[in-house]
Amino acid sequence: MAGGPGQNMQVLSALDGAKTQWYHFTAIVVADMGFFTDAYDLFCISLVTKLIGRVYYTVDGSPRPGSLPPHVSAAVNGVAFVGTLSGQLFFGWLGDRVGRKSVNGMTLLTMILCSVASGLSFGHSPACVMATLCFFRFWLGFGIGGDYPLSATIMSE
Template sequence: AGLILKLGSGFFADAYDLFIIDIVLAVLDQLPASQGLGLTSGSRGLIACSTSLGAVLGMVFFGVVGDRVGRRAGILCTGSLVFLGSMASSLVVRTRSFPLAYQLCLTRFVLGFGIGGEYPLSAAMAAEKSQSEVRGRVVAAVFSMQGVGMIAAALVPLVVLSAGLSLELAWRLLLCFAV
């Protein structure tokens, strides 16, 4: 149960972080121009796909890292990247020299790089650390936490947005919830 909880919590956060961005972008579109990002369809697309691009590269990179330096060290690195990327996404600030949309692209890429690394490492660790007679169930239980994260990405915004918070605070809370 401990292994499922440890690895599954990462998959929960990963799925939440991957699925929350569309809702956050919709919230950002509702902000007044002085608070909003001034998003174009192109910048919306870049923000949305930067996490996926990071995830693909993170899978390849951390698959190799896990084999070379160990899965535990790799999981610690990926978890740190997910934490940093998620927190940094929620803390971006408006500047003239580095627009918020580009900051979100960068922080979401870092988040995605960590998410991508967690996939192969968690799958391998779940398989290696469980006994052969329950291995399939352990791996399935770990991966099933993605579904819970997806559901949370639909329910958490309902709670946050109905709480009467400002939209400026709401989108930031939504981005850092899974931390």
């Protein structure tokens, strides 16, 4: 251990007495924007799946708009959460080994690239488009999973 209880209290007292600086505001805004985009990326898909169903699963001549089959909807919605769990474990471990700030940059880059790629999912058939969407949403969830523990830890430190 680095020090005893007395030294720990001195560090905490110094942190409590420190003046608030521009860096503190910047760190708070960056972490809050990370949490906002995480939630947006994970939960906006429920609205998007309705649109995807109307584009790719509409039957010609039908009076009702198309909708995603239940198994496709579950896959598109759930794959990001599987990626989130995996990303938390991997990036949490990597952040402890390499350093939290540099690994947090990697998670943000992963999130940006996979968000754009999710919007540009490609394919010749609806099944192929859904497969590429699920692939990119998994990796988006992987980046989001890394952002959760790293942002919280960076803010608490």
